[in-house]
Amino acid sequence: MPEAGLSTPLHLAASLLASFASAGLAIMALARPGASGPGRARHPWDVVLATGGLVYAVGHGLAGALIGGSAQLVPWLQGGGLALIAIGVSRPRLRALSGPVVIVPVGAEEQTVWLALISGVVGAVRAAAAGRRALPLAVGLLAWGTAAPATQNDVAWGAALILVGSVAVGWWVWQASTRALRAKLVTASVVLLLGVVVLIAGALSDLGSRDLVGDEVARLQAVSETVADELQNVWPQDAVNAAAILSEQGRTLLDADSKRLAGIYNALFSGQEQEFLIVFDEQGQEVASYAPTTGGPLAGSFVLQVQGAPFVERLVTGQRQRDANLLSIAGAFVVAGGVPLTTPSALPEDPPLGAVVTGRVADAAWASSARRQFNTEIVVSVGNRSTVGSDGVARESEEIGRALGGGGSTRELTMDGRRLYAAASPIEDRRVGAVGRVAAVSEAGALAALEQSQARRLFLLALVGAVLAGAAAAFVSGRLAAPIRRLTEAAAAVREGNLDVAADVGSGDEVGVLGRTFNEMTASLANQSTQLRDAASVQTRLRARLEALTSSMSDALVAVNPDGKVVTFNPAAQRLVGRDITEVLGLPLDQVLVGRAPNNQSPTHALGAFDGEDTVAVQLLLERGDGRFVPTAVTAAPVHDVAGGQILGRVLVLRDVTRDVEVERMKTEFLSNVSHELRTPLTPIKGYAEVLARRDVGPDATRKFASQILDSTGRLERIVATIVDFAALDSGRLELRIQPLPVHELIDEMLNEWRASYEGREFRRRVGRSLPPALADPAMLLRCLDELVSNAVKFSPSGGPISVTAAMASYGRDPSPLVRVSVRDRGVGIEPDMAKRIFSDFYQGDASETRHYGGLGLGLALVRRIIEEMDGHVDLDSRPGAGSTFHLFLPMAHAPPAH
Numbered sequence: 075m076p077e078a079g080l081s082t083p084l085h086l087a088a089s090l091l092a093s094f095a096s097a098g099l100a101i102m103a104l105a106r107p108g109a110s111g112p113g114r115a116r117h118p119w120d121v122v123l124a125t126g127g128l129v130y131a132v133g134h135g136l137a138g139a140l141i142g143g144s145a146q147l148v149p150w151l152q153g154g155g156l157a158l159i160a161i162g163v164s165r166p167r168l169r170a171l172s173g174p175v176v177i178v179p180v181g182a183e184e185q186t187v188w189l190a191l192i193s194g195v196v197g198a199v200r201a202a203a204a205g206r207r208a209l210p211l212a213v214g215l216l217a218w219g220t221a222a223p224a225t226q227n228d229v230a231w232g233a234a235l236i237l238v239g240s241v242a243v244g245w246w247v248w249q250a251s252t253r254a255l256r257a258k259l260v261t262a263s264v265v266l267l268l269g270v271v272v273l274i275a276g277a278l279s280d281l282g283s284r285d286l287v288g289d290e291v292a293r294l295q296a297v298s299e300t301v302a303d304e305l306q307n308v309w310p311q312d313a314v315n316a317a318a319i320l321s322e323q324g325r326t327l328l329d330a331d332s333k334r335l336a337g338i339y340n341a342l343f344s345g346q347e348q349e350f351l352i353v354f355d356e357q358g359q360e361v362a363s364y365a366p367t368t369g370g371p372l373a374g375s376f377v378l379q380v381q382g383a384p385f386v387e388r389l390v391t392g393q394r395q396r397d398a399n400l401l402s403i404a405g406a407f408v409v410a411g412g413v414p415l416t417t418p419s420a421l422p423e424d425p426p427l428g429a430v431v432t433g434r435v436a437d438a439a440w441a442s443s444a445r446r447q448f449n450t451e452i453v454v455s456v457g458n459r460s461t462v463g464s465d466g467v468a469r470e471s472e473e474i475g476r477a478l479g480g481g482g483s484t485r486e487l488t489m490d491g492r493r494l495y496a497a498a499s500p501i502e503d504r505r506v507g508a509v510g511r512v513a514a515v516s517e518a519g520a521l522a523a524l525e526q527s528q529a530r531r532l533f534l535l536a537l538v539g540a541v542l543a544g545a546a547a548a549f550v551s552g553r554l555a556a557p558i559r560r561l562t563e564a565a566a567a568v569r570e571g572n573l574d575v576a577a578d579v580g581s582g583d584e585v586g587v588l589g590r591t592f593n594e595m596t597a598s599l600a601n602q603s604t605q606l607r608d609a610a611s612v613q614t615r616l617r618a619r620l621e622a623l624t625s626s627m628s629d630a631l632v633a634v635n636p637d638g639k640v641v642t643f644n645p646a647a648q649r650l651v652g653r654d655i656t657e658v659l660g661l662p663l664d665q666v667l668v669g670r671a672p673n674n675q676s677p678t679h680a681l682g683a684f685d686g687e688d689t690v691a692v693q694l695l696l697e698r699g700d701g702r703f704v705p706t707a708v709t710a711a712p713v714h715d716v717a718g719g720q721i722l723g724r725v726l727v728l729r730d731v732t733r734d735v736e737v738e739r740m741k742t743e744f745l746s747n748v749s750h751e752l753r754t755p756l757t758p759i760k761g762y763a764e765v766l767a768r769r770d771v772g773p774d775a776t777r778k779f780a781s782q783i784l785d786s787t788g789r790l791e792r793i794v795a796t797i798v799d800f801a802a803l804d805s806g807r808l809e810l811r812i813q814p815l816p817v818h819e820l821i822d823e824m825l826n827e828w829r830a831s832y833e834g835r836e837f838r839r840r841v842g843r844s845l846p847p848a849l850a851d852p853a854m855l856l857r858c859l860d861e862l863v864s865n866a867v868k869f870s871p872s873g874g875p876i877s878v879t880a881a882m883a884s885y886g887r888d889p890s891p892l893v894r895v896s897v898r899d900r901g902v903g904i905e906p907d908m909a910k911r912i913f914s915d916f917y918q919g920d921a922s923e924t925r926h927y928g929g930l931g932l933g934l935a936l937v938r939r940i941i942e943e944m945d946g947h948v949d950l951d952s953r954p955g956a957g958s959t960f961h962l963f964l965p966m967a968h969a970p971p972a973h
Contacts, residue, residue, distance in 0.1 A: 088233040091240035092134040095214070096155065098247040100127030103162065123162025130155025130218075134236075149186035149222070156190050156218055160197030163204075163211070187222045194219010207249065214242030229488065287486075287495065290516060294497035297448045297514035302499040305409060305454070305512065309434055310398035313411030316348045316432040318396070321413050327353045328361055328415070328428060332371040335364040348432040352377060353415070355428040358390045379403040380410055380431060389414050389429035400503045400510070402456035407436040407501075407510055451515040453496075474513060492517060557585045561592060573600040630728035633713065636685040636721060638663045638678070650706065650730055652699035667726075669696040669703060681710040685721045688712075693731065705735045755786035755793070810854055810943055814847040814967035817880045817893060824859050825878060832867065835876065842881040848893040848964040850944050855895075855964070858937045862897040862960050865933065869958070870901030885947045885963045892946075892963045900957035904950070913938040913948060937962075 103124040133151030198216035201208045217239030225232025319342055320327065330338065330353070339351055350372055353361040360381060363372040380386065385397040389412050398411030410433035414426035434440075436454045444452045453474050474487060474496060487494040496515045500508040557579045564577035573596050579589025624631050624644040630651070633642035640663060643655045651658075651666065658666045664678040671680035671694050682690045689711040696706045707729045713722045765771060766779055818841040825837045848855075859878070866876045876899050883894040904912060913934050937960075938948045945965050952958035 084230060084233045084237070088236040088240065089134045089137050091244065092218070092236050093131045095240040095243040095247065096127040096130040096134070096159075098127075099159070099211075099243055100124040100131070102247055102250050103127065119162050119164070121162075122158050126155045126158025126160075126162055128155075129158060149190070153186045153189035153193065153222065156193035156197065156215070159215065160193040160200065163197050163215075164200045187226065190222035191219050208246065210242045210246040210249070214239040214244075214246065217242060290495055291497055294450065294495060294514040294516060295499070297450050297452075298497045298499040298512050301444060301448070301452060301514070302501050302512040305407070305436060306400065306501045306503070309409040310400070310411050313348060313409060313431075313433045314396045314398055314413065316343060317412040317430045319343070320351065320430045320432065321415050324415070324417050325427065327430060328355060331362050332364050335362050336366075336369065339364055339366065347434060349434045350376075350432065352380060352431045353428060354381065354386060354390055354431065356390055356426060358386055358429075361428065376403055380408075380433075383410065385410070385412070386429060386431065389431075390426055392426050400501060402510070403435075405456075407454050407456050409433050409436070448514070453513040453515060454501075454510065455513070456510040474515060557589065561585070561589055564592065564596075568596055568599070573597075573603065630726075630730075632663075632666070632726040632728065633723060634663050634684055634726070635723040638684045640666055641723065642725075647728065650698075650704065650728055651696065652702075667694070667696060669694050669706075671695075677708075681708060681724070681726065684724050686712060686724075687721070696728075705731045707731045755790040758786045759783050759790075808943075810851040810940075812849050812851055812944060815850045815852050815855065817841065817845060817848050817895060817964075820852060820856055821859070821878050821880060821895070824856055824863065828863055828867075835867065835873065837863075838875050838877040840877065840879040845880055845882065845893065847967040848895075849967050850946075850964050851940075854940045854944070855962075858940055858962060859895065859897065861933045861937050862962075865960075866897055866899035866901065866958075870899045872901075874900035874957075882966075883961075883963070885949070891966060893966055895962045895964065896959055898957065898959040903954040903956050904952040904958055905954055912950060934960075 100123070103120045129151055133148050133155055136151065137148045194215050194217075198212040198219070201215060202212035217235045221232045221235035221239065224235050320338065323338060327335070327338070335351055335353065339348075349367055350363065350365050352363045352372065355361050358381060360377050363377055364370070365372050379401065380403070383399045383401055385394070385399040388394040388397050392414060394414075396411075396413055398409065401408040401410060410431055412429050412431035415428040415430055416424070416426055441452045441454065474489070474494070487496055494515050494517055496513050498511045498513040501510040501512060503509045561577045561579055564575050567575040575596065576593045577589040579586050624642065627644055627646055630647035630649075631642065631644040632640060632647050635641050640658050640661055643658050643666075648655055653666070663681075663684075664676060667677040669677055671677050671692060677694050677696070680690070680692045680694065682688050689709070691707070691709045694706050694708055695703045697703055708726055710724055710726045713725050714720065715722055763783065766776060771779065821839055821841065825839055828835075829837050863876060863878070870876065876897070879896045879898070881894055882891050884890060885892055885894075941948050941962055941964070947963040949961040949963070950958065951961070
């Protein structure tokens with residue numbers, strides 16, 4: 075049975091809500107035929123589920139009403155009800171258990187706890203398996219099941235779990251009832267009334283309990299403050315006063331032993347309550363001690379604890395004339411006070427002869443005495459540990475101390491089935507602050523009967539009120555729901571396509587008006603349906619034509635409304651921008667067309683206002699979804715409605731001009747390179763010719779100038795020949811004379827010419843043995859090798875050998891043998907990204923290399939075209955800073971000899 079007192083409002087709310095939630099679960103199980111998930115009706119499992127809900131509701135009804143003699147029955151009703159609910163929501167056949175079974179004997183109370191816990195967990199698992207809609211039911215059953223073991227540890231936690239479970243199950247019942255208006259109205263009325271009743275009953279219960287408990291707590295607080303004041307103020311003052319009286323004995327105390335101290339103490343303190351006496355010398359060492367309670371000396375450990383207290387040092391050194399300390403010794407609270415030991419003739423500046431210390435111990439005997447005095451249990455704690463407690467709370471004293479914590483507080487405690495009220499006050503040392511606390515404790519049993527009677531009346535009142543409200547709501551909702559149900563049936567017929575149906579609602583209220591309006595609406599719908607079908611057919615044909623037109627366009631088409639939102643985005647636009655139509659429809663244009671426009675404008679600003687009349691043509695750099703920029707020509711024009719008046723938006727036609735820009739760039743670079751390359755040989759030709767024409771320079775100089783003119787002429791002729799050959803290859807006018815060619819002879823001929831021209835360079839040659847002839851045009855192959863060696867010399871500014879090798883090899887994945895001729899240098903090498911484009915038309919390295927090395931950008935492209943015309947391949951191996959190796963793969967004139 076629930077505890078009374080401060081937990082009564084929570085217990086009342088939990089019991090009341092659990093009763094109605096489980097009853098609602100039973101009603102939903104029996105009143106929803108054909109429903110899915112947990113709660114289908116007129117099925118054996120539904121009957122079990124409904125029975126479980128009713129049994130669980132009765133159990134909480136008895137618990138809430140606090141009916142005498144029901145304490146043993148309530149756990150069985152609650153546990154059994156949960157078990158039946160778990161079976162009801164399981165539905166599928168329960169499999170037979172097999173394997174070893176361990177039977178553990180437990181008491182009756184433990185049996186109900188385990189029954190409720192297992193039933194709640196099983197029911198939650200099976201309900202959760204029914205889907206997301208049944209999750210509130212699963213949460214509720216789990217909370218109900220775990221409430222039983224939680225109640226054994228903390229009644230409030232158990233009631234809270236029952237409350238949570240009731241809210242979850244009630245929420246599931248509410249969701250299930252939303253499909254029926256009558257059930258919805260009844261559920262809403264009961265829930266509303268329950269909320270009001272619970273709040274009012276809880277407030278009334280709380281006010282009644284607060285009045286009863288408030289007086290008791292105030293009394294306990296006064297007792298704790300009185301005892302705390304005695305320990306922290308009265309006892310220290312008494313101890314100091316007693317020590318002052320003893321100090322008048324002077325040196326006699328320094329020469330006394332325990333027996334003599336006993337005589338002095340008994341002679342001076344007849345009726346005094348000091349429980350120990352210690353004399354210290356000028357070094358702070360014990361001279362003698364006496365305990366009146368035992369009639370002998372004090373324990374050495376006790377004396378050492380007092381000796382180590384700070385106030386003893388202050389007394390023996392003369393820092394203080396009167397001093398006291400609150401101590402914790404051997405788990406006990408000790409109050410000690412003392413004065414310095416001097417002689418009557420001593421001057422103020424003379425050091426003390428020692429110190430005299432007396433005091434008292436707050437032990438169990440003292441606590442029991444205080445209990446009789448104040449008619450209240452007393453607990454004294456030091457730090458975080460309880461030291462002593464009076465007889466009634468001796469066993470719980472340490473737990474009470476921990477529960478109250480440090481300082482002053484008022485708490486309601488439950489320990490070993492006992493409900494206690496406790497009020498604590500701090501015990502404070504004037505130097506270090508709080509060193510302990512005193513708690514006054516009383517049992518709440520005296521208030522239990524009155525609180526239970528009050529809770530019973532409130533619960534029964536709330537229960538009867540909610541039942542009556544539910545019956546009234548069911549009657550009224552039935553009257554309201556009948557015409558709405560007929561109107562719903564008519565609407566269902568309209569949904570099936572029957573527009574001739576009429577709702578038979580003859581009332582004159584708002585529902586009757588709704589019925590007549592519904593009949594007029596169905597007649598209007600029947601007329602409009604024909605018109606809409608005709609219009610939809612026309613619109614479908616027009617839309618199909620428009621979509622076919624835009625989808626077949628090679629240019630990108632984007633249309634926006636006057637607000638700048640994208641409404642059309644054809645496939646070409648998706649490819650150009652790199653985004654799917656599902657991503658961009660409805661987005662602002664500035665989030666779709668991202669990039670740069672001339673004069674640092676944004677693309678949307680450059681294209682004009684969305685509702686403007688002007689037509690704009692502009693070239694943009696659009697940023698694709700992958701981060702790549704695409705040069706794009708955009709034309710934007712307004713779109714008008716059929717009448718030509720209102721502007722409906724703007725249409726944009728976009729075309730990728732990357733190829734055009736690249737061709738323009740290549741043309742510009744080629745013209746620049748040609749002018750530079752032609753100027754380079756023409757300059758020395760013109761210079762030397764002018765020198766020869768103006769003056770006589772002698773035979774040697776003439777021959778030298780003529781030689782330079784011939785070299786420049788050869789270079790010029792080489793440039794022109796490259797351009798002519800490239801143009802011939804590009805137009806298909808270059809005819810190749812393919813024939814079997816001894817590659818080694820061609821290599822020797824070429825290298826001899828290069829060695830003659832570059833006497834300081836090393837040219838190496840390595841040709842494989844038995845290398846078969848290659849099928850190639852001798853002049854064109856020589857031209858290719860000469861170009862490769864020229865590049866090797868040009869891009870090896872620091873010198874180094876240049877190697878020309880020939881051997882048999884395969885190309886790529888084709889295993890067919892080919893003749894491979896390679897030219898290798900140890901020059902600057904080529905970057906990986908440049909190596910991918912090095913054989914492209916008009917391609918050169920970066921600007922700095924172009925200016926440094928020169929060239930038209932056609933040499934390697936010419937080599938590639940010539941070799942491919944001879945059914946060969948070109949390849950490159952290069953590392954920056956380590957040189958490059960160019961490979962020419964040529965077909966063989968005949969198969970190699972077998973090894």
